[in-house]
Amino acid sequence: MSALGRRDWLEDFTVGAKEKAGTIAFSEDEIIAFARAFDPQSFHVDPEAARMSPYGGLIASGWHTMSKLMKVVSGGAVAAGGAGFIASPGFEDLRWLRPVRPGDVLDVWIETLSVTPSASKPGQGLIIQHFTAVDAAGRVVCSVMGKVFFKRRGTA
Amino acid sequence: MSALGRRDWLEDFTVGAKEKAGTIAFSEDEIIAFARAFDPQSFHVDPEAARMSPYGGLIASGWHTMSKLMKVVSGGAVAAGGAGFIASPGFEDLRWLRPVRPGDVLDVWIETLSVTPSASKPGQGLIIQHFTAVDAAGRVVCSVMGKVFFKRRGTA
Numbered sequence: 001m002s003a004l005g006r007r008d009w010l011e012d013f014t015v016g017a018k019e020k021a022g023t024i025a026f027s028e029d030e031i032i033a034f035a036r037a038f039d040p041q042s043f044h045v046d047p048e049a050a051r052m053s054p055y056g057g058l059i060a061s062g063w064h065t066m067s068k069l070m071k072v073v074s075g076g077a078v079a080a081g082g083a084g085f086i087a088s089p090g091f092e093d094l095r096w097l098r099p100v101r102p103g104d105v106l107d108v109w110i111e112t113l114s115v116t117p118s119a120s121k122p123g124q125g126l127i128i129q130h131f132t133a134v135d136a137a138g139r140v141v142c143s144v145m146g147k148v149f150f151k152r153r154g155t156a
Numbered sequence: 157m158s159a160l161g162r163r164d165w166l167e168d169f170t171v172g173a174k175e176k177a178g179t180i181a182f183s184e185d186e187i188i189a190f191a192r193a194f195d196p197q198s199f200h201v202d203p204e205a206a207r208m209s210p211y212g213g214l215i216a217s218g219w220h221t222m223s224k225l226m227k228v229v230s231g232g233a234v235a236a237g238g239a240g241f242i243a244s245p246g247f248e249d250l251r252w253l254r255p256v257r258p259g260d261v262l263d264v265w266i267e268t269l270s271v272t273p274s275a276s277k278p279g280q281g282l283i284i285q286h287f288t289a290v291d292a293a294g295r296v297v298c299s300v301m302g303k304v305f306f307k308r309r310g311t312a
Contacts (some may be wrong), residue, residue, distance in 0.1 A: 038223040039230060054242070061225055062244065067194040067219045075193060086210070087252075088218065094247040 009084040009153040010115060010125040018111040020073040024133065026060050028102035034064040059099040065106075065142050066094065069133050072108040073146070084151035086124060090146040106133040106141055113145070123155035154155070164311035165240040166271060167282040174267040178228040180289065182216050184258035190220040203284040215255040221262075221298050222250065225289050228264040229302070240307035242280060248301040254291070262297055269301070279311035 007013060028047070035044030039061035042049035050058040100106070109132045117125040127150060132143040163169060184203070191200030193215035198205035206214040256262070265288045274283040283306060288299040 041230060046307045063219070066220055069222065071194045071196070073180045074197060090249040090252060091237070092248060094245065094250065096246060 002109045009149040010127065011153045012084075013112050013113055013115045013127050013150075015115055018109060021108045021110045022064075023107055024068040024072060024106055025101060025105045026064075026068075026100055028058060031058060031060045031064065031100075031102060031107065036068075039051045039063055044114075055099050057101060059101055061106075062142065063095040065096070065133065066144065069106075069108055069131055069142065069144070073110060073129075074152050082156075084153070086149035086151060088146060088148045090147060092147075094142075094144045096142050098139060100141055104135060104141075106132050106135055112135075112156050117152065124149055125150050126150075166273065166283065166306040167309045168240075169236065169268050169271045169283050169306075171268055171271055172293070174265060177264045179261055180221075180224040180228060181261045182220075182256055182258060184214060185215045187256075187258060189218065191217045191221075191232045195219055196311065202229075203275060211255050213257060215257055218250075218252040218260055221252070221256050221289065225262075225264055225287055225298065225300075229266060229285075230285050240311075242305035242307060244302060244304045246303060247263075250298075250300045250302075252298050254295060254297045256297055260291060260297075262291055264289050273308065278308075280305055280307050282306075 001011055032045050035041070041061075042057050042063075043053040043059055044050075044061045047058045050056075111130045111132075112127060113130055114128045115125065116127075127148050129144065129146050129148070133141045137143050175177075191197070197217075199209040199215055200206075200217045201212050203214045230282065265311050267286045267288075268283060269286055270284045271281065272283075283304050285302050285304070288303055289297045291297050
């Protein structure tokens with residue numbers, strides 16, 4: 001799914017680099033299946049009720065969009081599972097800016113905001129990245145800021 | 157799943173109120189199924205590889221934990237789908253503080269931090285809540301701050 005090469009170490013990330021990591025597509029069946037399991041609000045699971053809602057039709061759960069975005073991202077620039085990947089302590093600024101509807105195809109972009117070697121742990125550091133999903137008209141649909149701890153090259 | 161009554165309007169929320177919304181349980185099969193779909197890192201999908209990882213065994217994807225937490229929450233205090241529910245513009249401060257393992261059962265707590273009538277839109281307002289999942293030993297495993305727009309009672 002990802003157009004990016006694998007990045008295993010803190011040194012593999014460059015501040016300011018921005019790349020397309022892949023695309024995510026949403027079918028009505030998948031939107032309903034995810035929402036039944038995790039977010040069964042009527043405008044996520046019932047096309048008829050959704051038509052009467054303020055959204056005017058079925059929309060994806062924000063957690064569905066975020067989970068699909070993260071799958072693309074973890075195959076790319078955060079190199080999840082790569083040799084130097086340690087863990088993510090958390091995310092900031094989750095934003096759902098526009099509804100996602102059946103048939104939508106979104107581009108996922110990754111921008112590296114900072115790469116900071118740890119002052120206290122010489123073998124590792126923190127990267128902060130901004131992840132966005134963008135629709136066919138170029139509008140940002142959702143975004144989130146992610147932090148990941150990585151080992152530095154040459155560490156065990 | 158939720159022990160909370162339904163809350164439909166901005167006026168139904170009280171600053172400082174803290175309640176247990178329900179519990180979430182994690183089986184190995186469910187952890188692997190979610191991760192295969194959305195977060196296929198080896199320590200989420202492969203028990204053997206996970207044993208060799210820094211986690212020492214299989215752990216749930218943080219997005220899995222968050223999605224299950226949100227399902228409990230949306231049945232309760234945010235009253236998703238309720239008459240006065242408008243939308244969530246986003247979340248802040250996602251924190252994954254401890255790994256979640258097969259067999260874990262977590263309590264989900266909701267604390268209302270603020271209830272703010274809109275200055276510009278008299279018929280609505282914003283609530284901010286802190287959601288936490290707590291393990292059997294009382295330790296916070298993950299947490300997130302959620303914002304939801306609600307209509308005021310008596311509005312259409």
